[in-house]
Amino acid sequence: MKFVRRYAQLTPMASSKRIIWVMGVLLAILTVLGPVYLLVKYSISDGASINTGGRPIPFWPLHPTLSVYGYLFSDRHFYTVLGNSLIIALLTVACSMLLGVPAAYILGRYKIPGRRLVLLGIISVRLFPDIASVIPIVEFFIFIGAHQTYWGVILSHTLLALPYVIFIGMGAFETIPQELEDQASVMGANRFQTFYSVLLPLAVPGLAAAAIYTFLLSWDEFIFIYFLTFGRQEMFTLTLYLNGLKYAEPQNLLAATSVCLSIPVIAFSMVVQRYMVAGISSGSIK
Amino acid sequence: MSTLNNQVMAVTFEKCRNGVLKVWPLLPAILYLVGFQIIVLVYLLLLSFSSPHGNGAVPSLSSYSLILSDRQFREALFNTTLFTIVGTPLELLAGLVFAALLYRSFMLRNVIRSLFLIPLALPALVTAMLIYVLFDYPGGHVNHFLLGNYPPFPGVIAEPICWRASPFTALLLSLIGKVWRDTPISMLIILAGLNSIDPELLDAAKSMGASLRQRFFRIIVPLIIPSISVVVLLRSVEMWKEFIFPFVLAGRYPFLGTLIDFYYNETGNPHHAAAVAVIMVICIVGTTLVLYKLLDLLKRYAVHP
Incomplete structure (x- = not known):
């Protein structure tokens, strides 16, 4: 009760205004969650709840069933696809971290001349349209023989993820107090020791967020994988598998595949949300 | 020396x-x-700048002149321009509304903010598929809703609409998907702008007798104009770049992003695809420069009316 009273003091508002505000929040929540709920509902629907023969589609399936998931996980091709998605995403994380973490360390700890320019350049790389850079990159990969290979896809995904790794990682290194670094050097640690045993462990939470972000970026990337594997079925990832379903298959299968694609993303996003929010917000103020 | x-x-x-x-x-x-x-x-x-016919070494404008005379390209340019002009303000508006709802501090604010970020977390392809299923013809949820099959909501159409059968409605679906997915980004940027306003400033204005209207237009608006500028600039770029929603929802109707795919993968012509890509980049740079100037004017006007 005390809590409620304090809350009321915090937000003095006329009751009519409060009602409008509450309605607004509820409507917004409905707009956001409604479609997501319907996606899950479709994935557990039986055929009769989708092809209703003119009757309105129910908001809860007539006979909820997990049979579509059963079908999906009995399909051998689905496991190949899942494996492809995982391999590509994990190797993309490895490459991006290998390139990105040292860069983030320098940009986060040193006042180098032209730092702003470097950061601006990194952002503007991300503003260049993927759909425009995919053609030259595919042509280049055809030229060097990396077209329709895993390495081609991984290199291109690394290109997409690297700016984010640098930015998120830079934030992680920036927040570590200078005194720790000074003390380490007073105690005779060289630069690499300081980096490896003092800075890196402290930056791990931020770097983990960067790694998860990279994983997700590669996991649901579509444009590059679509162009780079065009027509080569055995390299398909989950996004391409889903895209292949859109015109022919029953809608509950479409929805179930969508749910499989989204679950890791939603789960991990909740973990890295804090960093994502900070990244988007700080980018807008600076 | x-x-x-x-x-x-x-x-x-x-x-x-x-x-x-x-x-x-x-x-x-x-x-x-x-x-x-x-x-x-x-x-x-x-x-x-190389010709698809001949040796390809000579700088040539033939790709550009060919696509500029292609009706499909002109329609794509028109559609994408319209998409950007309509979509950018819509995303800004949705972001402003969501940010305004979350501006006050209340008990579950952080939980609700996390909920509002879900569209951003969902893969764009999944969102596109979701729109695809919901706007299905003849029996999607949206058609049933508009037909009045879910009481108490009244019916507003007599026949179900085949959403993907006309360029206008197909691009409308793409726009709905795009705005739904991207609103959290606009919301976060504007929210960051709102939160950076010192509450004491508003209290001071209030104690000096400024009305709600005055406080809104004289303090809040000028101070969040930088955030609004960022939203408008970034969102307009994203609108030009859009590929996935039209690819899934409006595959047969011309759009710059999907036209690149069409020229490259369907007709096997990298020269034309590259020319479209260059024009897209030019459009983005041009829009950014024009918007930057306009927003600069707006900033000056809002701060010293």
Whole structure:
């Protein structure tokens, strides 16, 4: 009760205004969650709840069933696809971290001349349209023989993820107090020791967020994988598998595949949300 | 004099050498990004300015003149322009509304903010598929809703609409998906702008007798104009770049992003695809410059009306 009273003091508002505000929040929540709920509902629907023969589609399936998931996980091709998605995403994380973490360390700890320019350049790389850079990159990969290979896809995904790794990682290194670094050097640690045993462990939470972000970026990337594997079925990832379903298959299968694609993303996003929010917000103020 | 110069040069060289020794961990990432960007630009220009027929070595404008005379390209340019002009303000508006709802502090604010971020977390392809299913013909949820099959909501149409059968409604679906997915980004940027306003400023204005209207237009609006500018600039770029929603929802109707796919993968013509890509980049740069000027004017006007 005390809590409620304090809350009321915090937000003095006329009751009519409060009602409008509450309605607004509820409507917004409905707009956001409604479609997501319907996606899950479709994935557990039986055929009769989708092809209703003119009757309105129910908001809860007539006979909820997990049979579509059963079908999906009995399909051998689905496991190949899942494996492809995982391999590509994990190797993309490895490459991006290998390139990105040292860069983030320098940009986060040193006042180098032209730092702003470097950061601006990194952002503007991300503003260049993927759909425009995919053609030259595919042509280049055809030229060097990396077209329709895993390495081609991984290199291109690394290109997409690297700016984010640098930015998120830079934030992680920036927040570590200078005194720790000074003390380490007073105690005779060289630069690499300081980096490896003092800075890196402290930056791990931020770097983990960067790694998860990279994983997700590669996991649901579509444009590059679509162009780079065009027509080569055995390299398909989950996004391409889903895209292949859109015109022919029953809608509950479409929805179930969508749910499989989204679950890791939603789960991990909740973990890295804090960093994502900070990244988007700080980018807008600076 | 020359010895002095030499000395200066030696010192500068020494400084540079030390600098490079110090910052070398930065170099691989930068070289990777710069290298790929150079490859992208060089290949784009080479491809788009070489002829698909003949030896391909001569700089030629034939790709550009061919696509400019292609009705499909002109429609794509028109559709994408319209998409950007309508979509950017819509995303800004949705972001403003969501940010305004979350501006007050209340009990579950952080939980609700997390909920509002879900569209951003969902893969774009999944959102597109979701729209695809909900707007199905003849029996999607939306058609049933508009037909009045879910009481108490009244019916507003007599026949179900085949949403993907006309360019206008198909692009409308793409726009709905795009705005639904991107609103959290606009919301976060505007929210950050709102939160950076010092509450004491508003209290001071209130105690000096400023009305709600005055406080809104004289304090809040001028102070969040930088955030609004960022939203407008970033969102308009994203609108031009859009590929996935039209690809899934409006596959048969011309749109710049999907036209690149069509020229490259369907007709096997990288020259035309590259020319479209170059024009897309020009559109983005042009829009950004114009918007930047306009927003600058707006900023000056809002701060000193």
